[in-house]
Amino acid sequence: MLYVLELGLIGLAIAVLPLTWVLIRRDANKYRKLAWVTVFLTLDLIMFGGFTRLTDSGLGCPDWPGCYGTSSPFAAHPEIHAAQTLLPSGPVTFMKAWIEMVHRYFAMAVGVLIIALMVLAWVKRKELKQSPWLATGLFFLVCLQGAFGAWTVTMKLQPVIVTTHLLLALTLLGSLVWLACRQMPPGMVAADPAATRWRWAALAGLGLLVFQIALGGWVSTNYAVLACTDFPTCQGQWIPPMDFGHGFKLWRELGRTAGGEIIPMDALVAIHWVHRTFAVMVVLYLGWLATRLRRHAMLRRPALFLFALLFVQFATGLSNIVFQWPLLNAVAHNGGAAVMLLLLVMLNYRIIAAGRLARQTPVPTPDRAAAPLAGAPTGSA
Incomplete structure (x- = not known):
């Protein structure tokens, strides 16, 4: 299963770009920056997933996680060519295969970023002063999302599977937003x-x-x-x-x-x-x-x-x-x-x-001992 390793390396290579950008930014709270960058890329991934569905590219590569048992449509050229020749307007074409695989590549990259968030949440839990279990839950959620991505292909775009895949993506986005909001500086709230x-x-x-x-x-x-x-x-x-x-x-x-x-x-x-x-x-x-x-x-x-x-x-x-x-x-x-x-x-x-x-904010109470009585003289005669 060498091609699975190749897919993982492609996802890692894409994730290196936003990780490097977070590291070189002059931001005191890099964990917060990484969280919001992951939110942004997850939103982009959801929109690209919609593009994949709307262009009928969901079966552009009819197996998972690769394309005809390879890591890219380049390597699957003979199989895609044969399918496209048989059905020129069918579900498998070179364009649809690339759309589907780019979607999978970026999904893997987002998965890498979520793993980074989880690891940092445990390593820096004392500094962050918050439980790392939300970030850990995001890791399990993205794994479940990946499973539904596989079932979307293997079950031939069954509507309930595709809809659940969409809802899990939005659950992931909402959970990431919540995690990012937890990193806001005190003055924001x-x-x-x-x-x-x-x-x-x-x-x-x-x-x-x-x-x-x-x-x-x-x-x-x-x-x-x-x-x-x-x-x-x-x-x-x-x-x-x-x-x-x-x-x-x-x-x-x-x-x-x-x-x-x-x-x-x-x-x-x-x-x-x-x-x-x-x-x-x-x-x-x-x-x-x-x-x-x-x-x-x-x-x-x-x-x-x-x-x-x-x-x-x-x-x-x-x-x-x-x-x-x-x-x-x-x-x-x-x-x-x-x-x-x-x-x-x-x-x-x-x-x-x-x-x-x-x-948590204490309600100030008036100091009755220090307050002058109503009507009492405040100055000397």
Whole structure:
């Protein structure tokens, strides 16, 4: 299995670049810098994963972790050429193979960075003054994510596997953001007891967004984006004929019902309609939440970003329908959802941290012995 070692070395070589950049930066807290760099690259990886799916490159190399038992499409040239000759517009072409393998290379690099975060968390646990178990959990999470990446290929893009792969990627991103937020300097979060009243509302917003992303992933993995090509109606009706039973049957092959038949259009309409309808609820709720949270100084910036991003996300989602699913808009829509998740995790962390600081900050009490009595003379006669 020499090619597996070669793949590991490729991932390590890519990871060396951000690791070197962190080392040469004049930053007192290099662990914090590494955490945020890993967040940034994980976000990029999620967007590139969306690009891989949207270009139908998920089976560009139909085995895992390499490409036809090799470490690159260069070495797999004869096999890819044979597959492309047989089916020129099929799942295996040179372009799709390279897209798929670049995605895997960068996934390995992110894995290396997460291993570095875990090792440093244990080595510097006294200096960091925080438990290393979150970073350790990230290591196990990225291993689970890798397993679902393998199953995505070996189970031929089964929708529930691909959607779970997406949700695990976003869980990884959110956990990395939480880890990075824990490294913020003390001045970034202030004791604000009033902010804690929004704790459950912010958590509910995060839950609604995650559910909406799951619905969006289900739309994408079932290729149901164009099941409704008009707006605000769907197929000319507010409530078109829909087949929820087949549409939301989780364990089935791509494009098939659980019984093996071709999935009916009404099932795809149901998938699309539910995602579109629930999006309205999410936009209204998160818009309301952002307007409330911006009143707190330490929450203002991420809340304003969230509010602005809601409009961008709505516009990219609408353009997917109006302009027949253009690739750039679809990738931007996927990336926008990931950034919204990032912002909501940041808001939740700051609200919880503000409450913790408020509980730890002693409330000053007036010194009654030193205070003059009301009405008593303060000067000598």
